[in-house]
Amino acid sequence: MKVAALQMVSTPDVAENLEVAWQLLQQARAAGAELAALPEYFCAMGRRDTDKLGYMEAFGQGPIQDFLARAARELDxxxxxxxxxxxxxxxxxxxNSTLVFSPGGECVARYDKIHLFRYDNGRERYDEAQVIAAGQTPVRLDITDRSGEHWRLGLSICYDLRFPELYRAHAQRGCDLLLVPSAFTHTTGQAHWEVLLRA
Structure with a gap:
C-alpha cells in the first residue's frame, strides 16, 4: 500500500488550509497513494492556544469533518x-483528535490525544492542558487496501511519541503502521523529533 505523509504550514484561516489540504490530497491520489495522512492541526494553526476554541467542532458535524469525508469519498x-x-x-x-475516513467517506476511527505537551525552558512556555482535555483510550483500526491486503493502524499524536508504552501496546496488538501526526515546536523538533521517530 502506498502511503502519502502530507506536510503543510497551516495558517489561522481554515478555508485557506482546507484548500491547500485538498490540493495535496489530489496530488497524493494522482501519485498512487491509497492512504494519505495530514499533519496535526492541518485545519488551522492559531496564534494563541485558545484560538482552538474558535475552530472547535462537535464530533460528526462541521466544515472540517465534512471536508475530510468529501475528500475521502471523491478521491477514493x-x-x-x-x-x-x-x-x-x-x-x-x-x-485534539485524529479522525480516520474510509474511501466511502465514513469516519471509521477517532483517537483523542492522551499525552499533553508541557514545556518551559525559561524563554518558551507551552502547556496544552490549559486548553486541551486529554484522551484516555488507545485506538487501533484495521483497513483493507485495493489489493485486498489487511493492515492494522495504531493511532497517536505528536507528544505521545515520548511514551513508549503506547507504541508497545500497538505493537503487541499487531499494528503494521504507526501514525503520528505532529506539529513539533522548532526548539523541541530540532532536538528530539528525528531521534524519537528512530527509537
Missing amino acids: LWIVGGTLPLEADDPEHVR
Whole structure:
C-alpha cells in the first residue's frame, strides 16, 4: 500500500488550509497513494492556544469533518485527518483528535490525544492542558487496501511519541503502521523529533 505523509504550514484561516489540504490530497491520489495522512492541526494553526476554541467542532458535524469525508469519498482514499479540535466536556477545552475516513467517506476511527505537551525552558512556555482535555483510550483500526491486503493502524499524536508504552501496546496488538501526526515546536523538533521517530 502506498502511503502519502502530507506536510503543510497551516495558517489561522481554515478555508485557506482546507484548500491547500485538498490540493495535496489530489496530488497524493494522482501519485498512487491509497492512504494519505495530514499533519496535526492541518485545519488551522492559531496564534494563541485558545484560538482552538474558535475552530472547535462537535464530533460528526462541521466544515472540517465534512471536508475530510468529501475528500475521502471523491478521491477514493483512506484519509488520516491529522488532528482537529473537537468538543470536550466543558466549553473551555477541546480534544485534539485524529479522525480516520474510509474511501466511502465514513469516519471509521477517532483517537483523542492522551499525552499533553508541557514545556518551559525559561524563554518558551507551552502547556496544552490549559486548553486541551486529554484522551484516555488507545485506538487501533484495521483497513483493507485495493489489493485486498489487511493492515492494522495504531493511532497517536505528536507528544505521545515520548511514551513508549503506547507504541508497545500497538505493537503487541499487531499494528503494521504507526501514525503520528505532529506539529513539533522548532526548539523541541530540532532536538528530539528525528531521534524519537528512530527509537
